[in-house]
Amino acid sequence: RGGGTLFANVRKSVGKGVLRLAMSGIKLSNTEGFLRKSDPFYELNRRMDSAGAATWDNVHRSQVVSNDLSPTWKEATLELSVLCGGDLDLPIEVKVYDHEKKGDHVLMGEFETTVNQLVAAESDTIDLMKNGSNTGKIKINKAQVVGAETVMEQRTEYSAAATAPPPGVPTFADYVSGGCELNVVVAVDFTGSNGDPRQPGTLHHIGSGLNDYEKAIKSIVPILEQFDSDKQIPFLGFGAKYDGVVRHAFQIGDSEELDGVRAVLDAYRGVFATRLIMSGPTVFEEVMQTAAAKAQSRLEAAQAEDKQSYTILLILSDGAVSDVEATKACLESINETPLSVVIVGVGNADFSSMEFLDDSQSLGERDIAQFVPFNEHCNSPADLSAATLQEIPEQLVSYFQKHDIQPRDQMTVEDEEIIIEPEDEIDLSLDFGDQEIVVSGGGSVANSW
CATH class of the missing domain: 3.40.50.410 (von Willebrand factor, type A domain)
Structure with missing residues (x-):
């Protein structure tokens, strides 16, 4: 009743390999006022052309770095099929936000790039912009494509019979x-x-x-x-x-x-x-x-x-x-x-x-x-x-x-091997005597579930 409408965009997975990306911020503009500093994180959005208009789909969010205007985010391993559909020149939107617990995160700045541009900018910086003003810089500490053809490799490929590109990096799945x-x-x-x-x-x-x-x-x-x-x-x-x-x-x-x-x-x-x-x-x-x-x-x-x-x-x-x-x-x-x-x-x-x-x-x-x-x-x-x-x-x-350990072949399970057990209740009752516990320090108050 009054639940709204959910739109789903389903597309075939295209492209192999991953982008290993590590970035940091340099002197980002503070959005928290005088006494506090922002808690920056970044998002990567992929451009999608659908229904005659361009939209941006979020494909990655970094961890939050608390109280730091020059944050260093962890290295991310991003599948190219998700990030850009294998097209290393597809526009990618990078947005940096100040994290808010209530979810109304504040935009700190953004820029548009591509995988190839990120690779070219490795060890260099990119200006972060908001409303036409510079709000800091993003340093590309690492941007390496693994398991996919780069532009240079594509240009030097002699024929369709040339050696196949390296296989894509295996996934958790x-x-x-x-x-x-x-x-x-x-x-x-x-x-x-x-x-x-x-x-x-x-x-x-x-x-x-x-x-x-x-x-x-x-x-x-x-x-x-x-x-x-x-x-x-x-x-x-x-x-x-x-x-x-x-x-x-x-x-x-x-x-x-x-x-x-x-x-x-x-x-x-x-x-x-x-x-x-x-x-x-x-x-x-x-x-x-x-x-x-x-x-x-x-x-x-x-x-x-x-x-x-x-x-x-x-x-x-x-x-x-x-x-x-x-x-x-x-x-x-x-x-x-x-x-x-x-x-x-x-x-x-x-x-x-x-x-x-x-x-x-x-x-x-x-x-x-x-x-x-x-x-x-x-x-x-x-x-x-x-x-x-x-x-x-x-x-x-x-x-x-x-350690050069590759995935094993995908397992198959026959119908007769699938066993569905009834869900059990968990009895967490406990009775203990007053003299059975000794505590040597004070404690904290826990939040309710």
């Missing part, structure tokens, strides 16, 4: 359709700053509804489960004391791996009856090293059976790490393993110091870490899962390509 399994490891923060879970309003409070840790698990893990045949999930905790010793990576549950998200949620609620002492500091290194070892072991076991495997470590934490440099060093040490690390910040803490995770990529290394603040997506499980999993496809492809 190619690996998944070839049977690559996604494994997930979950790690939860039990430091004292979470507060006493017996007290309503604290982050680990066990009540009639789901707390923020449970919401994050329930939103994200089931998506990854779909690509894991055995659905066995290692579940770790960190930041708590057992027998007077702080443990930065301890097993949660009765076994090393738990059978699906339901078992993970049950084990989470059961951990508070194990006489743990919620302590500190906040240390990620041991859970990251443990997950990296599991990821490498699983890939080697899969390859022995002519299969493929990739692992995602989901860390849920209420605060910033205690030692940034040690965390950076650990990320560098596990960079060569088939692993992505996603940290979801739960609660109302100041997570600004965690932005280093999105900028921790060293020259020549993969970007394997991402930080997502839970409160920015707490009103929508779909938004939370989308934001959390956004970078994983590119990270998976970059790992396999760096």
